[in-house]
Every structure is written in C-alpha cells, then in structure tokens.
Amino acid sequence: MRVQATQRDDARAIRDEVRDIARDAGRDPDAVRVLVDLVTVVGQDRRSAQERLDLLEELGGENGGLPEGALTHVGTAVDLADLLEDWFDAGAADGFTLRPASLDTDLRAIVGGTVPVLQADGVFRQTYPGTTLRDTLGLPRPASRYAAAQ
C-alpha cells in the first residue's frame, strides 16, 4: 500500500491502522507492505540540493512542480539513507516509493550513495532473494484453491 505522509508519527499511525485492519480481516499484517512516498532532491551537499530544488520550482510552473503533500528529502545521499532508516526503525514504513525529482541525477545519487549505506547497515538486500516481485517484497504466493486436489 502506498501512503503519503510528511511526519514520521503520522506515517506510523497509518501503518499501525493498516496492520490492525489486516489482522481484523484475518490476514497476516506482514502480508501488507506499507510504502511511504518520498520525493528526492539529492545533491553533493545540502546547498546544491536546495539550489536544484529552487531551479525545478522556477521551471515547474503551475503543474510541473514537485508533488504536494509527500515527504520530500532535499540533501545528501547519506542523509537520505539516515532518513529511510529512521522511519523504518520507528515502524513508520516497511519501505518507500522513491520519486526522483530529476530522474537521472537523483537515481544515480541514490544507487551510488544511498543504497550502499543501507546495505552496509544491513537493512537492504545485497542480492535479489528470488526471481519474482513477491520474492522481492517478501510476500507469500497465493495458493490455488485446487492445489490440494492435484
């Protein structure tokens, strides 16, 4: 489930509620992954990131700017790793849907600077655990209702 929240405590409240509802519905709460939307503007330092954000807002015009209401990180790749870990450790998110403000620039910074930190800290995979998206998200594969009869 994708959620939008700008405050960690708000995200945690949403995630707790989703897990409660899943439990009440007879589901394993871990079978529902709550992913927080996160807009990124990643730079070498905080100032260069802020400068790019200013430029994007200048260019963006009425609809072309960054999404409103979503958590936004403006800073370095390592700071981004710290933010992700902080929200994750606090139970505010099972993961994140990253929305790079500049696809190429941000993606490079995240892959080159953020992911290695998360891997070193042991909170992100080094290799894919399996082949399917369910494997990657750690979700069980639904059984066929006829499986027992085979």
Place this chain on the structure above:
Amino acid sequence: MTTQHRKQIHLGVHFPGVNNTTVWTDPRSGSQIDFSSFEHLARKAEDAKLDFFFLAEGLRLREHKGRIHDLDVVGRPDTLPVLAALAAVTDRIGLAGTINTTFNEPFELARQFATLDILSEGRAAWNLVTSSDAFTGENFRRGGFLDHADRYRRAAELVEAARTLWDSWDEEITADGRTIPRGAHPFEHTGPQFDVRGTFTTPRSPQGHPVLFQAGDSSDGREFAAATADVIFSSHPAFKDGQAFYRDVKDRLATYGRDRDALKIIPATTVTIGDTPEEAAEAAREIRLAQVPGVTAIAFLEQIWGRDLTAYDPEGPLPDVEPDYDNQAITRGRVRHGDPREVARQWRELADANRWSIRELVLQLTSRGGFVGTPTHVADEIDRFVQEDASDGFILVPHLTPHGLDDVLDRVVPLLQERGSFRAEYAGTTLRDHLGLVRPGVPARAVA
C-alpha cells in the same frame, strides 16, 4: 529478373494458438506460454526480414463432453502484453495481435493499440475478430449479447470509433519525415453500439492508425474487410480458389473509393520441405498423422455425432449409429461445421466412396493444403501464387512451437530473395512501410 518487375511477396509467421496444427506430442515441442518461445519465432522471422509476427487469441478454453478439451492448447497468455514484450526484443518486424471486437470498449482498444504502436515505433497491427458465441461471452459482463448478424456491425462501428480517437490528436510532420504528436481535441462518437465522448489520452502513434487485419470469410466479412481492413487473413490456400477470392475482394474496393493495393490478401499456409519431393511428401504425411492421432479423430467426429464414440476403432469404418442431432453442444468454444445432418451425410458419402477409415476421413477433412516439396519447389509455388494474384503473400503456420519454421525461414526465404520477389533488407521502419500501405493523415479540422 529485376525487383521492379516483380510483385513483392508479403510474409508473416503465425504463433500457434488453438486447433490441432501443432503437434504437442513431439518431443521437440516447446511451451506456448514461455516468453522465450514467442521471442524465438519473432526474432527468427525478423532475421529473415519477414513482414510480421501474428498472434491468435482464445477467450475461452474449449470443452468436449463436459470436460476441458485437452487434446488442444489449454491456456495461453494475453495478446497485447506478449506483443509489447516482443517490441523490446525486435526492431523491425510487425507485431500483429488478434483482439475480439465484441467484448471490449473502443477507448481501451484504441489506447492499447496506439500504445503498442508507440512502444514498437510503428509496428502494431490489430487483427479484428468477432464473436457472437454465448459460451465465450459468459466470461464477460454482457454474456452472449450480440446477434450473429450484428457482429460486423459492431466491429465496423468499433473501428470507426477507434479511428475517431486516433484522429483526435494533431500531429506535425518534420522536414525529415518524422511525425510529432501535437495537441488533443475533444472526440465524440455516437452510434447504435457506442456512445462515447471525451479526450483521448494516448498521443498520435507513429503509424497514425495501427494496421488492421481482418479474418472473416463470409460475404459480410469480405465487405467489412473491403471497407475497413488493410490486410485480409484469408483461408483460401488452393490456387484457383485463391484467385477467385482475390478477385472478389479486390473488386469490392472501388465501392469504397480504395485502391486495389490498399488491401493485402495474405492467407495462412503450412510448408513442409525436404531434400527430395519424396522426402518432403513423407514428412508432410508424418506430420499430418501426428496432428490427427486416433483420439483426436474420434473427438472430431463426436462434434457432429453428438455422442460418445470412444468404443469405435479410429482405423475402422464410420460408426453404424446415427448422430444425435439434439446434442450439438457436445463441443463448446469451437466454430460450427454447419447443418449437422447435411455434414454427416457428406462425411458418410466421402468415407464410403473412398473407403476411408474414421482417421483418414478426419485427416482429409482437416487438411489445409499447404506447400510440400523441395525448397526450390516451395519458393516457386509461393512466388507463382503471388505473381498470378492468388494472394499477396502468406502467413506461415508451423507444426511445432517454437522451432517449426526455422527450416522454411533458412531455406525457402533466401530463394525468394534471390529472385527479387522478397526484400533482402527492410526498406522502412514501420509495418505500413513493409506492407506498402499509405500512412493515414489527420483529418482537416476547423480552427477553433
């Protein structure tokens, strides 16, 4: 002989769908589901510079005597995602997909085919088929809602609506011939089948409109094709019959203000080659026997007999019992053979006159002709059919998935290229380029 004087042959490959053309019992037979099977045939055909890859569709698993008919293909993936995936692993070959016009909305189909055309950079084709079969319709919200007589009316209106949507975007043609989609205009289509208005969300695609194939053979189907289609996927593999069909359909084009070259007639055919004529004939006979084992022959007969015939020997004479004409729903999801009394009478007459066993009768009835011989002979025949207007080319149907056409592509196509009847290289990038079809422009619009 030079290329200019020869009519150019158009060739496609057919990825096997339902029916008993494919010999699934052959150990070389691969998956009809794995992407690698689709990829092999598409890339192999592209290496040979073929016009297009063709994908059939089945919307309900066939049933026979109340059970899934598992002598045939059971299950396959959806047409459009397969073609979209193929667009990523091929560069030039056209990608033709069969999608039923009875159960879908013009907005979604227009979007999907325009998207495929964008992803493939101008290689999309839509094979329009119709169905009024309630058994297939059960899978859909409206069920078997459409009268048989209305199936082409709906198809024609669906195409008209789809074209309205494709034409609702402006485009600019650059000096170097590229087209760039520009703004969208509101669209509106009102008719007995569809009543839709809004704005279309998919930009004008490289071909303007995807190429339209049509496969119906009835008079209504021919008329619909003459009015609407770019390609007819026909079933007239015999020479004289092919010429008659060709003339009939091409003669209908003038009524719609269309050029005789604006509609290509491309029947399906099988090809069996061998180093000698005898070797090829023997291989063809073996394939036919494998396509129609005894159990398949009995099941085929049961469709008309309407009763269980498993006690009969497929190598023996036709059953002495009369068909049960009240039980014609024994097979579901298959095209009907016509009036069962008349069909049964004809079959008995044929079998008696020729002293055919059940299996031999079914072998003869399900024979689709096809080219059999040395590579040179097959190339001669394909070329003769096209040069003498029995067709504009062929869709090659393999008996094995996915390697069944490898030998034809490797050994027959080069001979056609040598004699200048088939391209040695792609001249253009889009399927319209390959087929020699004009790209539709956007209609003139009043300036708002």
